[in-house]
Amino acid sequence: MQLNDTIVAIATAPGPAALAVVRLSGPRAFAVADKMFDGNAKPSAMAGHTLQHGRIASQRGQAVDEVVLATYKAPHSFTGEDSVEITCHGGNAAAPAVVEIAILAGARQARPGEFTLRAYLNGKLDLAQAEAVADVIGAGTQAAARAALERLAGGLSQKIKAVRSGLLDVLAQLEAAVDFPEDDLPQPVVAEMKRTVDAARRHVGKLLEGSRTASILRDGARVVIAGRPNTGKSSLFNLLLREERAIVTELPGTTRDVLEGWIDVRGIPVRLFDTAGLRETTDRIESEGVGRARGKLDQADLVLLVIDGSKPPRDEDKTLLDQTRELPRIVVVNKSDLKPAFAPQKGWVKASALTGAGLHKLEEAAVAALTGGKGVDAGSAAAANSRQLEALQAALRGLEAAAAGIQRKLSHELVAEDVRAAVDALGAITGESIGDEVLERIFSRFCIGK
């Protein structure tokens, strides 16, 4: 990949908005801007961090949009390179046209994440922050954006740095005891080490837990509507989606393929699937749909099992209740607008896809189920992408081994081995390597020098 040319892209998220920002970055950012901007001063003549109002014109001199142009001189920009940001009107017309003109003027269309990569390579972001930026750009909903933004501010890095620092202290103690046996040093205290390692385990565990929420926030939760035919699954799907997507009929087995749509359930992006009614069927197409529906169930973060509250439960309902017992699920007792045929069990949610009654309760239950009962508080959301997740898991493994080693009173160098593995794994997230840190701590804390 070339990394020293000038690139351009729309820097704001796609979709309806009043304004959009087009970013140019690279050694020729100002030269390119000079060619396309029509204003009082040439962008290259402007000081860094200043704004100017003007017009973007095509090469034939045709004005495309009225814009505000901002200048950032290297290294004081997001990417650390010379950058120009052009704020133009939103919608589908202006911003793409501005990008096209910039490309004609000598810039290259940026690849996804390329601004962030440059920012990282120029030392503007640490690894966790760089990954967070990518998530802000990809974030589906506001809560997801907030979680990503918190990480951007170094939230994850800071939490991990604090944990890592405590562990480095333990490591320094162990290493000092190993390397300076004849110096008169305080020996590592088992209880103290255990306390620090246990606290680190809790923190990393919490970050891992939070990371499930975070990955739901980033990737969306997969919520699957299932049930025997004709319980009103498609009506519920349409209601949640707030549009008529699924065909609703009195005929059982109308929905044959899996339908899906994106919804925002109180800040959680949800990928909602409507599935074919689950029943034994001889219809080949319907049977294929049933197979797909069952496949979807296994990958679901949450299953909404719909049963018809106006009729006594059938064997098919009972089988499904049994089959989904182990899955994260909410049993939705639909058609609450009709006379109930049985008393729902505790925890089941009564709703009417027809009137919308119980929708509020259903959303509440869904949020609780998806976030482990904690709700969405982006402030606590932590990790992570799969690389960070893997590192956190490696750290946890190291910490568990270290805790066991301390408990078993293993020799210091063996405990140190596991603590070091944890410190290394955490450092992989924040981009720090141990280097001389342990020795620095030993020398600043202990009087060495037999």
Added chain:
Amino acid sequence: MESDREIIIIGGGHAGIEAALAAARMGRTVLLLSSNLDRIGWMSCNPSIGGLGKSQLVREVDALGGQMGLLADATGIQFRMLNTGKGPAVQAIRSQNDRSLYARAARAALDSCPRLCLRQDMAARLILGDGRVAGVVTESGREYRSAVVVIATGTFLNGLIHIGGNSRPSGRAGDESCFGLSKSLSDIGLKIGRLKTGTPARVAARSVDYARTDEQPGDADPRPFSYRTTVSEIIDGRVNLRRRVWPALPQVSCRLTWTNRATHDIIRGNLDRSPLYGGKISGIGPRYCPSIEDKVVRFPERCAHQVFLEPEGLDSGELYLNGLSSSLPEDVQEDLIRSIAGLERAEITRPGYAVEYDFVFPDQLHPWLEAKDIPGLYLAGQVNGSSGYEEAAAQGLMAGINAALACRGEAPLVLRRDEAYIGVLIDDLVTKGVREPYRMFTSRAEYRLLLRQDNADQRLMEHGRGLGLLDDAAWEAFERRRRRIAREVARLRTETVRPDDANGVLASIPTPPLAGAASLADLLRRPEVGYRDLLPLDQARPELEPEEADRVAIEIKYDGYVLRQRDQAERLRRFEALRLAPSLDYGAVRGIATEARQKLSAARPATLGQAARISGVSPADIALLLTHLRASGGRRPG
């Protein structure tokens, strides 16, 4: 003009000795220049060899066919195994040595080595020709021609000794310092820095009240450094009757006493007379070996510091006050020493002092210790910013080996970080450079569980043998040892015991009983169970040397950890196998950060692995560098 010597070694300290012996034993003709032939192999600081990390270096030097282990064993007057309460990877031998006997033994080794000549003369400047080393000119004006020169001058380059307000040029108390050479090195383009170290006073042994100090005896059953030192001889093979023949010298104790509040008050009251705190010393001293004034200032909450009284030798009559390194004026040193229990009437025989000296920034060297810009010039030891006899010896050995290999036109020997502490030492020096005198610690070795002192033979003797530095006897003893250990490890893994037979013995160890059958190896893996504990359960056990028995237990107990580290090392090795051409244009590597580009261009690392260890070079930079190499068809030897 003399041109009959293939290699010239400048300096007869611990680095110079190893370099000269290795090169000569590898068949080269060698000239060793020393400014004082009576000080060959002199221990300038404490009369002690080994310690954590250092003992491992000595064992490695020994396994490669070097001299230091043999010298230390032959002249040791106390041996201790350190960290016996911890695992074998971090145990280490430390010896007290008779200073003058050590020097004499070193001199004898040089004197008896064929192809090696000694000459008392001080090197003044290097001769270059065709962009490489061509020889040395000495203070006496003599020219010695040679295509390969090893500089091992220790602290002698522009050495300056400080005692209180007095400063005088000297490389070590009593010896001249060397001026010309440092300038010559700087003239040929090497970057020179300044470091500092120090040494404590010595006192007359008869003036010390031993009763007020604690005795620090050596081990009752000491182990030698060298694989080639014979500990016992068989008197009667039929009954395995042995006679201990080592240590050959009488063994003595050290003494331990403590500084106190009065000592610290004296120091605090005289800091204005310290060259260190008065700003006279500009060189950077080691944090792990601070002067007593440093300890008192930096750790004011400590009201006592240890002082070890170490005998200088069997009949020297002087004691070395380890822990009291100081450059305070002599009268202050006397006051503070006499404030210490047992030393109230101590007579100082030589005051402590600080010494500042020039060193060559070691990141200007290839990993085989040759200067990157001056072919044929090798540097080893304290001149590279390291500290300690053992660190010096390790570098001297490698410089000597590589100088000899260069004469033969063969590829240099570079030990990897997962192969030897020597590899860690040299890689750290040439890759990370130094800011303070560099001392080895076991924590510097990321593969410490692999780099144990017990298995140095297994790691390195094949190299030593291949280079021609180990004789038949040493090699055969190693092969025998290796076979016996492997056989016994395999036996313990297959030999099983049943609960009925074992549980009585296990209860007496004590360790939990067995529920089902288990192998002896399974039992030995329990932390509380030792190899000897299992003897009553083990009828078929062969007769093993104590060292061999230890090795067997270690192989089994450390198994899991060793496998894990080997796995990590294997991954690293792939990076090490990717060589980077010295001519590689880092400006042409797309996308790497500016800082990394500058650092890589300056350092010109030998392998991708070394590049990754340069501070300021990120994993992303390495990924981009790797992409660049693939795109431009990078070489991948081996």
